[in-house]
Amino acid sequence: MGQERAQKRGSATLPTSTAPTAVSRTARTLRAGNRQIHKTLNNIKITILCGLVTILVLRGTIGFSSLSPDTDLENQAIIEETNRILAEIRSDKDPEDDNQNQPTTNLNDTYTLGVKISNWDHKRSLWLTRNQDFPNIVNGKARILLVTGSPPNPCDNAIGDHYLLKSIKNKIDYCRIHGIEIVYNMAHLDKELSGYWAKLPLIRRLMLSHPEVEWIWWMDSDALFTDMVFKVPLSKYKDHNLVIHGYPDLLFDQKSWIALNTGSFLFRNCQWSLDLLDDWAPMGPKGPVREEAGKILTASLKGRPAFEADDQSALIYLLITKSEWMSKVFVENSYFLHGYWAGLVDRYEEMMEKYHPGLGDERWPFVTHFVGCKPCGSYGDYPVQRCLSSMERAFNFADNQVLKLYGFRHRGLLSPKIKRIRNETVTPLQYVDRFDIRHSGQATSN
């Protein structure tokens, strides 16, 4: 009873004793809550700290840009930059272009190639006498200078430059074998005589600077030598000053605009040639002069389409209208000083089977000229496939004749690869005597 009361009292006193426990409990919960908050705060602090440091370290070592998902951006920038550079190189823009318009010759102005020279033969022979160590005849052969060229800027497409390269290699090979020097021109010597007319001031300049040269041989960049053995029979032309491929009947009877071909011709270094060049040039200056001249030529020559005056039509017109020039012009067609490619390129295999180099004519053409193909431009007059495969075939056809000395040939006329046709030997000089075109007596002339 008493215990109960005590208990009750105890329990009665409980409420009073719970009051301090309640306080300490809230204090404890408060303390626990405080700790909780502290912990959370600490965790947040550490997280933020770690995050900051990670970013700093990564930025320091790698950099923001690489973290961007599109690393193609850098690549793209490089490609765009290089394309810009290529476009700049390929364009005709030049850092030295004047802003003002180029003055073109008026119709009434007379254009001259240069200061008139009237006694070139005399001056030249005087020079030759005084400079005996630069003779115009070396080892019994008259000195020839082969002149060719191409524009100074890259072709409209890469294939064009590649075939220009193959073409000059072809000419280098022929000229090395035959002791002919080459001038490869890439400069426009006269702004007005541009395009196909550019050869006129060039030829004149070279004649006057090289009196030791007897013959200047102009050859287009799209003409390839396909007979490495054949030599131009200069003795045939001792009374002539211009040797050009063509057909007299086409020239005089039909007045055809393709009666002659100025893609490959020889000019003697003499007064007559300078005079002819002076007479030839007036139709050339670009602008209204060339346009008007073009109309005259289209009207006068058979089959000529309407376009500005070109050097070939102008020469034909000149020789027809002033036929006194013809006495010193040799119109050659007994061999292909210029050989129109379309009729020749398909027959190379047949030629290799039946004939041999040195003939120079339709059996084994001296020169295969790819008129109309224009690989340096964007568009040609013929399908590209046909032109390029034919040029490749002609190049390899000629290259086989050069490689023969070394014991190789191409694996087919369309193949850049070569194969052996002769085993290596410890006595190579026997083959040198047989196969070197310069030594063997294979060089024939008509």
Add this chain to the structure above:
Amino acid sequence: MLDRVFGPRRARQFHRLLHNGKITLLCLVLTIVVLRGNLGAGKFGTPEQDFKEIRETFYQYRGKRAEPRRVLEEIQTTTEQTTSSSSTNNYAEFDINKLFVDEEDDVKKNPNEPYSIGPKISDWDEQRGEWLKQNPNFPNFVNPNKPRVLLVTGSSPKPCENPVGDHYLLKSIKNKIDYCRIHGIEIFYNMALLDAEMAGFWAKLPLIRKLLLSHPEVEFLWWMDSDAMFTDMAFELPWERYKDRNLVMHGWNEMVYDEKNWIGLNTGSFLLRNCQWSLDLIDVWAPMGPKGKIREEAGKVLTRELKDRPVFEADDQSAMVWILASQKERWADKVYLENHYYLHGYWGILVDRYEEMIASYHPGFGDHRWPLVTHFVGCKPCGKFGDYPVERCLKQMDRAFNFGDNQILQMYGFTHKSLASRRVKRTRNDSSNPLEVKDELGLLHPAYKAVKVPSS
């Protein structure tokens, strides 16, 4: 929980300990990372390498390659679908690689056969001497002081991968044609791979050997890379200096024989005499060339033996350095390492000085004042990737070309409007007495081109 184990105070201590431990560990890790990022940790790598590795593995899965240092590609502009390629007249649409047809297969080589550049010839000097006696029309000396020289260069028979590469090859060969015409040197432009095993920079070896044996009249063969250009048109090589030597290369004796430095000499432009010694040298030079395992292994040997050589397959230049350095007694007395003029001139140190040269000097020196050859090593204009930026390479090649071309044009009274320009302008007026006008450099009719006048 810890309260129950340790008691509340202890638990708090423990927590604090744990907390401090965490912070310490964190700081330690940070320190290591930062130090590694800044100083590198040797074989443990750097963060950049890590990143690159991660990126590369990532890209592998995405099917992309790591970007090269320089890319030269042409973005194909969308061309309208016109007629089929067989009848198109438009050159831009044509794929040149469809043109080539090999009518025969490659000759299968017996892999067990050791490589040989050709049958061993031991009496070449006698054979050649005899031939020269029998062929007096083809003397090996065009003048008493001037040997007959054949300049050999070349490029691939297929178009360049780079759309303007062929244009620069064309300019380069024009440049060589001009120099050689003035100096009476013949040119052989090679476009054929004579030996499929010796491809790449080694292709010149079988070619040189073949040319030496096929042209006994040639006294010196001058190999020149396609990316080297003549920039001094007036400089004639000092042939007298080499009368007792068989191989002339640009280089320095100390760098080759003492240091064994892989760029101690340069095989981009060198002279080789046509004689037995040269054939023997080629026989010793060739074995490191055959592509495949031999070239790879040889590359490792060369990287190990030569100073500063990076790791890549064997190249002809390093092989030459190694041969000269390790077999000095056999070869050195006939080798001349020329450095008095730029038989090869590294373009990087020359191209920016052209205007200064024009102002202060004149052609004919051949050395640092007016370099004979500017060699664009590393530019690789025919390929897609080079070691230098595109713009620098191509623009400088244009400048070097014009620098050389000006010396040719001045013969005819012209010059380029500037070194960057393709256009030309007159430097002298047309004259009615063209023969009175002398070209300043005397290149039109130089003494070394004079023909021996036969005494009648």
